Structures are given as C-alpha cells and as structure tokens.
Amino acid sequence: xxxxxxxxxxxxxxxxxxxxxxxxxxxxxxxxxxxxxxxxxxxxxxxxxxxxxxxxxxxxxxxxxxxxxxxxxxxxxxxxxxxxxxxxxxxxxxxxxxxxxxxxxxxxxxxxxxxxxxxxxxxxxxxxxxxxxxxxxxxxxxxxxxxxxxxxxxxxxxxxxxxxxxxxxxxxxxxxxxxxxxxxxxxxxxxxxxxxxxxxxxxxxxxxxxxxxxxxxxxxxxxxxxxxxxxxxxxxxxxxxxxxxxxxxxx
Amino acid sequence: xxxxxxxxxxxxxxxxxxxxxxxxxxxxxxxxxxxxxxxxxxxxxxxxxxxxxxxxxxxxxxxxxxxxxxxxxxxxxxxxxxxxxxxxxxxxxxxxxxxxxxxxxxxxxxxxxxxxxxxxxxxxxxxxxxxxxxxxxxxxxxxxxxxxxxxxxxxxxxxxxxxxxxxxxxxxxxxxxxxxxxxxxxxxxxxxxxxxxxxxxxxxxxxxxxxxxxxxxxxxxxxxxxxxxxxxxxxxxxxxxxxxxxxxxxxxxxxxxxxxxxxxxxxxxxxxxxxxxxxxxxxxxxxxxxxxxxxxxxxxxxxxxxxxxxx
Numbered sequence: 436x437x438x439x440x441x442x443x444x445x446x447x448x449x450x451x452x453x454x455x456x457x458x459x460x461x462x463x464x465x466x467x468x469x470x471x472x473x474x475x476x477x478x479x480x481x482x483x484x485x486x487x488x489x490x491x492x493x494x495x496x497x498x499x500x501x502x503x504x505x506x507x508x509x510x511x512x513x514x515x516x517x518x519x520x521x522x523x524x525x526x527x528x529x530x531x532x533x534x535x536x537x538x539x540x541x542x543x544x545x546x547x548x549x550x551x552x553x554x555x556x557x558x559x560x561x562x563x564x565x566x567x568x569x570x571x572x573x574x575x576x577x578x579x580x581x582x583x584x585x586x587x588x589x590x591x592x593x594x595x596x597x598x599x600x601x602x603x604x605x606x607x608x609x610x611x612x613x614x615x616x617x618x619x620x621x622x623x624x625x626x627x628x629x630x631x632x633x634x635x636x637x638x639x640x641x642x643x644x645x646x647x648x649x650x651x652x653x654x655x656x657x658x659x660x661x662x663x664x665x666x667x668x669x670x671x672x673x674x675x676x677x678x679x680x681x682x683x684x685x686x
Numbered sequence: 687x688x689x690x691x692x693x694x695x696x697x698x699x700x701x702x703x704x705x706x707x708x709x710x711x712x713x714x715x716x717x718x719x720x721x722x723x724x725x726x727x728x729x730x731x732x733x734x735x736x737x738x739x740x741x742x743x744x745x746x747x748x749x750x751x752x753x754x755x756x757x758x759x760x761x762x763x764x765x766x767x768x769x770x771x772x773x774x775x776x777x778x779x780x781x782x783x784x785x786x787x788x789x790x791x792x793x794x795x796x797x798x799x800x801x802x803x804x805x806x807x808x809x810x811x812x813x814x815x816x817x818x819x820x821x822x823x824x825x826x827x828x829x830x831x832x833x834x835x836x837x838x839x840x841x842x843x844x845x846x847x848x849x850x851x852x853x854x855x856x857x858x859x860x861x862x863x864x865x866x867x868x869x870x871x872x873x874x875x876x877x878x879x880x881x882x883x884x885x886x887x888x889x890x891x892x893x894x895x896x897x898x899x900x901x902x903x904x905x906x907x908x909x910x911x912x913x914x915x916x917x918x919x920x921x922x923x924x925x926x927x928x929x930x931x932x933x934x935x936x937x938x939x940x941x942x943x944x945x946x947x948x949x950x951x952x953x954x955x956x957x958x959x960x961x962x963x964x965x966x967x968x969x970x971x972x973x974x975x976x977x978x979x980x981x982x983x984x985x986x987x988x989x990x991x992x993x994x995x996x997x
Binding site: 487489508509510511513514518519521525526527528529530534537538539541542543546547548549550551552553554555557596599600 | 864865867868869870871872873875876879880882883885886887888889890894897
C-alpha cells in the first residue's frame with residue numbers, strides 16, 4: 436500500500452448560490468492514475484482549479500507530499516512538482532515547440548533572472564526539452580511554431596511541458612478533448628507509458644481513456660464525490676450507474 | 687528576412703547614421719545633425735518602452751515620466767553647480783529606476799485599462815510636480831546651466847555629442863537584443879503570450895515584469911539625460927502625457943516586439959512631424975489619420991514591412 440501524495444479534506448467552494456465543491460475529500464496514492472469523472476456541471480473544473488492553485492477554496496485543505504499547500508499560489512505549487520495541462524489547449528502560440536518546452540524546463544532549472552546569455556544556446560535547457568519532444572512524438576516538429584501544430588500535436592506539447600519539471604503529480608484536464616479517434620488512441624498509449632512512474636490525476640470525459648488508464652476512479656456529482664474505487668467497483672456501483680454511467684448506457 | 691540580410695540591413699543603417707555628420711557638413715545642412723540626434727534620443731526612449739510594451743505586453747501610458755526624471759536629474763544638479771556627467775547621468779538612471787520601481791510595484795498588480803490609467807496618473811502627478819516647483823522655473827522650465835561634462839568628451843561639440851548618442855543607442859539596442867532572448871526575456875515574453883500557462887509551469891510574472899519595468903525606466907532616464915543636453919533646456923513638457931503617447935506611437939508604428947522597430951518608429955514619426963509642420967501649421971490633422979491608417983494596415987509595424995519573418 437503506497438502512501439498518499441495528495442490529500443484533500445473538506446474542500447468547499449461556492450460561487451454565489453452555486454455550491455461548486457461541497458466538502459470534497461480525496462486521496463491520491465503515489466504512482467497511481469486517479470481519474471475524476473462526472474457529468475457536465477459536476478464541478479470538475481472548479482476542483483482542478485483548487486488543486487492547481489488558481490481557485491482559492493472557501494474551506495478545506497489540500498496537502499501535497501505531506502505539506503499543506505492550500506495557501507500556495509499556482510506557480511509555487513508548480514515549482515513543488517504539481518504540473519498541469521489545460522482543458523482548452525494552452526501553449527505559447529508564437530514560440531516554437533522546442534521553445535515552449537525549454538521555457539517549462541527553465542522554470543525548474545535555476546534562476547531566470549539572467550539577462551545576457553541567449554536562453555536558446557543553453558544546452559541545459561535545450562537537450563532535456565529535445566528529449567521530451569521526442570518522448571511525446573514531436574521530435575520532428577521542434578522548430579515549428581506552436582500555432583502551426585495540429586490540435587493533437589498541441590495537446591502532446593502540453594503534456595511535454597507538464598513533464599518538463601519532473602513533476603511528482605500531473606493534473607491532466609481532459610487530455611484527449613477534441614481529438615480524433617486515432618489521435619485519442621495514440622495519446623492513451625502514450626499516457627499508459629507514464630503509468631506507474633508518474634502519479635496522474637486524470638479528469639476526462641472520454642470513458643475509453645478513463646477505463647483503460649485509471650487505477651482508481653472518483654465520481655464527482657453536484658460538487659460531491661459519491662464514490663471512489665477501482666474501475667470494476669465503479670462500474671458495479673449502483674449509485675454511480677444511476678447518477679452518471681446509466682445515462683451513457685441508455686444513450 | 688534571413689539572419690544574413692538582417693545583419694546587412696543593420697550594418698547599412700548604422701553606416702547611414704554614422705555618415706550623417708559629414709553629410710550634413712557636405713550639404714551645409716547642420717539642421718539635420720540636430721534632427722537625427724533628437725530622433726536617436728527618442729529611439730532610445732522608445733526602445734526602453736518597447737521592452738515592456740512590445741515584449742512584456744505592459745501598456746504603459748506614462749513612460750515620459752522617466753524622460754522627465756532623467757532630464758530633471760541633470761538639470762537640477764547643473765542648477766546647483768554639479769556638472770560631472772557621470773554623477774548626473776548616474777542619478778538620471780538611478781532616480782528613474784527607483785521611481786519605476788515604486789510606480790511598477792503598484793501598477794503591475796493591475797492589468798488592462800487599469801494599468802494604462804495608473805501609469806498615466808503617476809506621470810501626471812510628476813508633471814504637475816514639475817510645474818509647481820518655481821525654483822526650477824515652474825511650467826516655463828529653465829535653461830540648462832551647462833552641458834554634462836565628461837573627461838575627454840565635450841558635448842558642446844555637435845559631432846561629438848552626436849556620436850555619443852549613436853553609441854548609446856547602439857549599446858541599448860545590443861543589450862536589449864541580448865535581454866529579450868535571455869532567460870529573463872523569455873519569461874516576460876511568455877507572460878505576455880499566455881499568463882495562465884506561465885503560472886502553470888511555475889513562473890509568477892510579477893517580479894519579472896517589475897524588473898523589466900525598472901530596467902525600462904532606467905534606460906528611459908538615460909534618454910532624458912541626453913534629451914536635456916540636446917535641448918539645453920529643462921521643462922516639465924518632457925513629462926507631458928502627449929509625450930508618453932508619442933513614445934507609444936513610435937513603438938507601435940515601428941513594430942512592437944522587434945528590436946529595430948522603435949528606431950524605425952522614431953524616425954518615421956519625427957521626420958513626418960518635421961516635414962508636415964514645415965508645410966502647414968495644422969500638420970497634426972494630417973499626421974493623426976496617417977497614424978490611424980498605419981496602425982490599421984501595418985499590424986506588425988514598419989519592422990514587419992521591412993523585416994518579414996523568414997518562413
């Protein structure tokens with residue numbers, strides 16, 4: 436039984452009358468791929484925001500690697516090894532693919548208050564960035580502007596950027612959103628190569644991705660986690676079927 | 687434009703600037719020495735604004751403040767009999783950087799329209815401060831008692847001063863080029879391009895933006911020290927908000943986020959201003975629409991026209 440890298444206790448967030456997070460408690464074990472699923476409007480985005488540090492919870496705490504990080508900003512959490520990708524592709528459109536990843540490497544490679552030497556000439560940024568691009572299958576696209584990459588390539592670039600800091604926990608917000616079937620399969624195959632080595636929180640609508648990648652699944656409905664368990668347990672859980680999966684089966 | 691052609695264009699431009707003093711003598715047009723020197727001083731100021739506006743995405747509508755502080759640093763010291771250029775220019779840079787630190791610390795916490803308004807408001811405060819100090823001539827300003835003195839360099843000698851300004855311009859552009867491609871430069875460009883992503887990879891933009899703001903302030907303070915030596919007259923008009931607007935126009939017209947842009951912008955704006963004002967006293971009626979058209983049709987500025995990105 437491995438220890439928990441992330442522990443969330445009683446996380447509560449309201450927007451006006453809307454209770455977006457209703458006392459969420461969640462434990463993510465070191466090395467597991469933990470999927471969070473739920474119907475639209477369940478509060479997944481708000482939860483991700485609170486885990487990443489962009490949304491401040493009203494109550495509750497987030498502990499990462501044993502440390503209370505509830506009050507830490509998003510950049511501070513990133514530097515501690517909590518990396519994320521975005522639901523809507525978020526890369527530097529006017530930088531090349533390589534520059535995108537180099538910048539992410541730079542964030543974890545010493546001071547950036549260096550004013551004279553061109554960053555692109557730094558081997559210590561360049562070679563890890565090249566390796567990461569190779570790893571996600573973008574090696575041949577290193578010098579292409581991110582804006583000119585295909586959608587699937589941009590999503591892969593995001594993963595490479597998230598990997599750049601050797602994160603202890605990756606927060607992947609719908610990594611296969613908007614992808615074609617073939618691209619989705621390729622991304623699932625790639626993410627499964629990370630399994631075991633990386634701890635991943637996977638927020639995803641695509642059930643193929645969820646059931647082929649997740650070690651455990653938490654189901655979020657109306658801001659509450661109604662069940663956590665292995666994919667088999669979740670499939671069999673009557674409450675989950677009623678609240679969520681049932682809709683899909685009927686559809 | 688390939689790097690090779692870019693280098694050739696740069697060398698040609700430099701050669702042209704270096705050739706202005708002998709050509710001015712040859713054609714007996716000393717006025718052009720004066721004009722180009724003034725343009726280069728504004729190019730330095732515009733280049734400093736380009737760092738935060740073009741590369742950092744911070745729309746500062748108060749950059750003339752540092753021209754003023756640089757000018758006052760030199761003028762006030764000269765007023766009290768301190769003529770040493772190193773002290774004067776050192777104070778011009780230091781005081782401008784310090785004021786930029788104070789203004790930046792407050793304004794960079796805001797963004798968008800608020801940032802524009804706050805930077806404008808601070809500069810207006812300094813402008814009215816300048817107007818209200820009678821000791822330094824109030825809104826009339828005062829003559830610069832004497833030009834800054836450097837060992838072995840006489841600024842009263844027109845050509846010497848010209849080449850000094852050219853050297854400062856080249857140095858500022860060179861250091862600027864290094865800066866925007868350094869680690870630091872990559873972070874401020876990244877924060878402009880996509881702030882959410884920049885936070886997510888672990889950079890809080892604030893300290894980097896503030897540092898860029900301070901550097902830009904210091905460099906513009908140096909331009910102010912040059913400007914007051916050029917005009918030999920100190921006036922709060924250095925800090926007028928229209929001056930801030932002109933600097934913004936130079937950057938936008940020349941092409942934001944390009945090192946050569948502000949130089950082209952300064953030349954275009956000031957030469958146009960000079961030509962049109964020699965033609966009619968209502969020159970602003972012509973200049974205004976021209977600027978609007980140029981912004982509409984040259985989105986990437988003059989630098990975008992001359993230095994098209996190599997595909």
